[in-house]
Amino acid sequence: MSANLEELVEDSVLLQCRVNGKACEREIQPGTSLLDFLRDELRLTGTHMGCMTGHCGACTVMLDGQVAKSCITLAATVQRRQITTIEGLKGADGKLSPVQQAFWDEAGFQCAFCAPGMLLAATELLRDNPDPSEDDIRRAIAGNLCRCTGYQSIVRAVKAAARVQRSAG
Amino acid sequence: MSLHPQYARPRSAAQAVALLDGLGAGAMVIAGGQELMPHVNYGRLMPAVYVDIGGLPELRGIAEADGAVAIGALTVHRDVQSSELVRAKLPLLAWAAGQVGGGWQVHNRGTIGGNLVSMHPLYDIVPPLLALGAEVEILSTAGTRRVALSGLIAETSHGLGTTTLLTRVLVRPTSPSTGWSYQKLKITEGSYGSANAAAVVALDGNRVTAARLVMGAVAERPIDASAALKGLLGRPFDARAAAEAEAACAALVVQPMDDQQGDAGWRRAMAGVVARRALAQAVARAGGAAG
Structure with a gap:
């Protein structure tokens, strides 16, 4: 292999990104998942480790405003992206976001292990669709498993958040 | 390692x-x-x-080229679903991309190229692309070659860890007069299919003139049932034709999968069911009476 190709192969990666609005620069091992980067390097433990296969959605974060499963995202592949974790969802004033408040009011979680993923999936839905049908909501949370609620209170909470968001217009 | x-x-x-x-x-x-x-x-x-390869611009984008729709390997399922071009020219593919399991998270990150090279028997993109007669472009140090997706599936050198790169998927648009359907039998909205079927049907009046049907998630490899459905041609897709098609498709599943999505006997039976439903919906969309 030519020398200039060999130069491309690195033992570590300088990851530069923004996490919850703050610039972040770390030297990471190439095999690090985004989940491990957030939890172990940045100590943002609100992003939960569930199945590690991409089925459960507990590790959901946002990349440039779109939900992604951090356990099956290689950290090195999110260079210069905007990452939002559950810790970044509350407002600058420290208040819960409308989606968080609605989940609180409507008991949208029990054990809450799935909550970070549910909240971020609901946030993406309501950004693009202010008045979702029940089908829309169930499709939007299809990548997130909940083993407590039977999803009813989660769907109710997303509807309530949509109402609040619309009335705040 | x-x-x-x-x-x-x-x-x-x-x-x-x-x-x-x-x-x-x-x-x-x-x-x-x-x-x-x-x-x-x-x-x-x-x-x-x-x-x-995530940053390579030449693997991105959806465009018309040489009478086909060319979809860059890095195109994510969400963009296949929402592309105006794909929705207009390849509605079957746009719809099937929305049926990919794992939710929006996977739709936002998963690429059409990754879906194909994984050759996972439960994935949703191969059956519709086979029904549409898709080709793929493969790049190696020897250059670019263009092969039928059906040929690639028969090879063993596809997939992860090889020295080649899938660069583009090329699909000829379906005529607006043809009907299409993708049926996915699944336990929950975000799950794998237990049996999938993609159909493309053309009619002359109410008689079937062409029918392509590919089943997925029922065997290790997708099953192209088109040749076994020759008996449908030249006649209306009525209840008898639908029953014959269901039986013919189920009979093609010689070694059904047996996993968390369902046991072997059920999978074979459901292969026939989704095939029948896909044909009926495709016939209805082509302007014929639903079977």
Whole structure:
């Protein structure tokens, strides 16, 4: 292999990104998942480790405003992206976001292990669709498993958040 | 194999295949990571070098080229669903991309190229692309070759860890007068299918003049049932034709899968059911009476 190709192969990666609005620069091992980067390097433990296969959605974060499963995202592949974790969802004033408040009011979680993923999936839905049908909501949370609620209170909470968001217009 | 993998971010597709060629079998291509990372997390694959092709502009975008719709390998399922061009010219593919399991998270990250090279029997993109007669472009250090997707599936040198790169998927638009359907039998909205079927049907009046049907998620490889459905041609798709099609399709599932999605006998039976439903919906969309 030519020398200039060999130069491309690195033992570590300088990851530069923004996490919850703050610039972040770390030297990471190439095999690090985004989940491990957030939890172990940045100590943002609100992003939960569930199945590690991409089925459960507990590790959901946002990349440039779109939900992604951090356990099956290689950290090195999110260079210069905007990452939002559950810790970044509350407002600058420290208040819960409308989606968080609605989940609180409507008991949208029990054990809450799935909550970070549910909240971020609901946030993406309501950004693009202010008045979702029940089908829309169930499709939007299809990548997130909940083993407590039977999803009813989660769907109710997303509807309530949509109402609040619309009335705040 | 390595506990301390390395990382490379080539600047062009040509550089990527030169790297893969030079690095050998331990190098693995990563884009969205939706297929590779679960294998890494469970120790089934241990890349020595991650070759990150995610930034390569020549693998992006959807455009018309040489009478076909050309879809870059890095196009994510969400963009296939929402592309005006794909929705207008290949509605079957746009719809099927929305049926991919794992929710929006996977739709936002998973690429059409990754979906194809994984050759996972339960995935949703291969059956519709086979029904549409899709071709794929493969790049290696020897150059670009264009092959039928059906031929690629028959090879064993596809997929992760090779020295080639899937660069584009090329699909000829379906005529607006043809009907289409993708049926996915699944337990929950975000889950794998237990039996899938993609159909494309053309009618003359109410008589079927062409029918393509491919079943997925019922055997290790997708099953193209089109040849077995010759009996449908030249007649209306009525209840008798539907029953014959269901039986013919189920009979093609010689070695059904037997996994969490359902046991073997049920999978074979459901293959017939989704095939019948797909044909009926495609006939209805082509302007005929639903079977």
